[in-house]
Amino acid sequence: MKASRIVIPKQFFILYAIVFSTYVIIPSTIFSQSFNQNGIQQYLRKGKHLERLFPDSAVYYYQKGLEFLDSKQLKDRSLSLKKIDLLIRIGVIFHQQSKYSFASDYYLKALNEARFISSDSLIAECNFNIAEVCLENGSYSKAVKLYYKAKGSYEKIKYKNGIFWSNIGLGIVYRELGNTKLSKKHYELARKIGEQENNKLYIAISYNNLGNLFKQIGEYETAIGYLQLALKSFEEYGKEKFVSDCLESIGELYAEIGNHERAIEYFKKSMEIAENSRDKYRLLSRYANIAKSYSNLKDNKNAVMYFSKTVELARAIGDKSRLSEILIMVSNFYRKNYSMGKALLNLKKSLLISEEIGDTVSFASGLNSISELYFLKKDYKSGYNYALRAYQISSKKDLMKTLAKSSLNLSKILELWGNYKDALYYFKIHKKTSGFLLNSKKLKIVEDAEAKYNIERIEKEKLKLENSALRGEEKLQRRNILITILVIILVLLTIGSVWFLRKKRIEKKESSENSLRMKRKIDLLDSQLNEKNRELTTKALLISQNNEVLKDIVRSIDGYLKNKNGDKNELRRLKNRLQEIYEEKSWGDFLQHFEQVHPQFYKKLLSRGGDLTSTEQKVCAFLRMNLNTKEISQLTSQSTKAIEVMRSRIRKKLRVSHEESLTKAIQSI
Structure with a gap:
């Protein structure tokens, strides 16, 4: 498996989206129409709130925002800026989920909108994002063009941050293509920007990438120096993902010099960080390296377990470049276990993918592996053709490791054919490149350099422990003071609670006494009311009895009136008066008493x-x-x-x- 590339640009292009959203897109939309602002802001606010924990829900609201803008059918710069912001945010989410085709579609839409409003900064941002997707997909030729476009736009607006990451991206692409010279050039340009800006993180990132480059071309002394500098800086800054990448790079270096036990230690440290951060892309690389190391140690059980994890994750992510590398590793595993048919099948699959995406390193490595398989099968002609093709590509692209292997394969086959002259020629090339890649002196230098780094780290940890002890004493003093304050507060609270409970008991007792007095008063009033009602009833009965008497008198008078003798007018007047008494006067007396009650x-x-x-x-x-x-x-x-x-x-x-x-x-x- 070729040297893994650090995936820093994938993490930091999210920062670009935030920076441009904050300093370019959002301020420009302040003067947009109020109904458009209120509508789109609602979707943006909901999306931003959900983006970290529920990215799919965030995409839903961002797409709703796009539909809202499209429904207005207005060609306004402020609305275009809003639309670009939404498109980039959706693209970033899909990019993080390794859904590269979806991410590319949204970045392209954002690029078209940026071109419509002629925004150099946004055009640069969109080109950079699309280049990142091409890099992840293994479309290296497209990635190179887009990185250069982005870099040109960033240089036009003098945006150092964008220029730095464009150089890092170009360095990675050229390293994958096997162009050591251009890769180193762009990494050095990135490092110079870090020094000019006094940005230690940028310098550390540049060191890390330079370390990977020198490791890939076999200059291990230089590689370990750069990687240790980078690891030290990343640990100081607490950049966990970068620490993970750097640990893996050191593990790969040990794997290449044959110390696989030590390599597994570094790979597993790196894997733990990737698992904790749920970074699938990094996990893919860690699983693959661990599987390869176990295979080299002939621990087939662990090797198969990690190969299975690697293939499953590679298919889920859809990274063709990584899948090509993994297929080569799986093939090597089958070859070591004498399953030549499966080994050849996986190698040919890898070659097809590598050729499709233009991955020169993987392609040359695959050609060498197929050549070796055919050699074992005694199909020397096929083995020679594949080895020769690998040799030609390695010579042209300055790939020392694949050149050493292909020259050795050619030498062996030519020797079997009796062509000793050419066999010796290729063997000398093999010895020369192998000697350049690794010798005992270089192994000692690598281990000495790491020992020096470990000593520095131990001293640093010792200093940290001493400082931690001092801080512990200070914390203990502060804790004792805090405990004293808490005890005082607790005593005051206890006193206050006792006083409060005592007051509540007194109030409860007074309330009970008041309730009892009120009940007695109510009972007294009820008794008085009943007495009044009985009095009214008695009065009413008396009135009724009087009325009966008066009625009898009235009936007597009526009888008298029927008698023809007597003064009828006088009697009639008397009758009317009596009726007035029992119909009105009596009721008036009753009403007066009733109103009082x-x-x-x-x-x-x-x-x-x-x-x-x-x-x-x-x-x-x-x-x-x-x-x-x-x-x-x-x-x-x-x-x-x-x-x-x-x-x-x-x-x-x-x-x-x-x-x-x-x-x-x-x-x-």
Whole structure:
């Protein structure tokens, strides 16, 4: 498997989207129409809120925002800026999910909008994002063109951050294409920008990429120096993902020099960080390297487990470049286990993918592997053709590792054919390139350099422990002070709680006594009210009895009037006077007493039923006194049936339903 590339640009192009959204897109939209602003801001706000934890939901709201803008059918710069912001945000989410085709579509749409409004900064941003997708997909030729376009636009607007990342992207692409010279050139340009801006993180990133480049071409002493510098800086800054990449690079270096146990240690440290951050792209590389190392150690059980994880994850991500590398690794594994058919099948699949995406390193490595397989199968002609093709590509692209392997393969086959002259020629090339790649002196230098780094790290950890001890003492003092304050607060709270509970008990006792006094007072008032009602009842009965007497007198007078003798006018006047007494005067006395007991009753009654007759009003008064129909009949000298009819009329006039008691309804007035 070729040296892994650091995936920093994929992480940082998200920062670009945020920067341009903040400093270019959002400020430019301030003067847009209010109805457009309110509508689109609602979708943006919801999307941003969900973007981190629920990216698919964020995409839904961003797409709703795009539909909202499209429905307005307005060609306005501020709306175009909003649209670009939404398109880039959706593209970023799909890019993070490794859905490269979807990400590319949205970035292209954003690019078209940026061209429409002639925004150099946004055009550069979109070209950079599309280049990132091409890099992930292995479309290196397209990636180179787009990175150069983005870099040119960034240089035009003098945006150093964009120029830095464009150089890093170009360095990675050229490294994948096997162009060491151009790769180193762009990494050095990126490092110079970091030095000019005094940005230590940029310098560390440049060191990391330079370390990977020198590791790929076999200059291990230089590689370990750069990688240790980068790892130290990343650990100081707490950049976990970058630490993970750097640890993997060091592990790959140890794998290349044959120390696979040490390589696995670094790979697993790197894997733990990738698993914690749920970074599928990084995990793919870690699984593959661990599987390869276990295979080299002939630990087939662990090798198969990690190969399975690698293939499954590669298919899920859809990264063709990585899939090509993994197929070569799987093929090598089958070859070591004498399954030549499966080994050859996986190699040919890898070659097709590598040729499709223009991955020169993987392609040359695959050709060498097929050559070796055919050699084992004693198909020397096929083996020679594949080795020669690998040799030609490696020589042209300055790929020292694949050149050493292809020259050795050619030498072996030519020797079997009896062509000793050419065999010796290729063997010398093999010895020369192998000696350049690795010798005992270089191995010692690598281990010495790492030992030096480990000593520095141990000293640094010792210093950290000492500082931690001092901080621990300070924390202990602060904790003791805090405990004292808490104890004082607790004592005060206890005193306050006791006082509060005592006060509540006193208040409860006083409340209970007040309730008892109020109950007694209410009972007294109820007793007085009942007494008044009994008094009114007695009065009413007395009036009724008097009325009966008066009625008898009236009947006697009527008999007298029927007698032809006597002064009829005088008697008639007497009769009228008596009627006035028992119909009005007596009732007036009763009403006076009733109003004393039940003040405002008639006023409230008439407000509800203003058309009640005087007789009906009397019946209402008796009902208010809680008298039944029979008792009211006796008091009014009317039949119970007449009283029932009158009750029905009262119920209707007062709008009392049949389900409700008329007596209770009147008593509630």
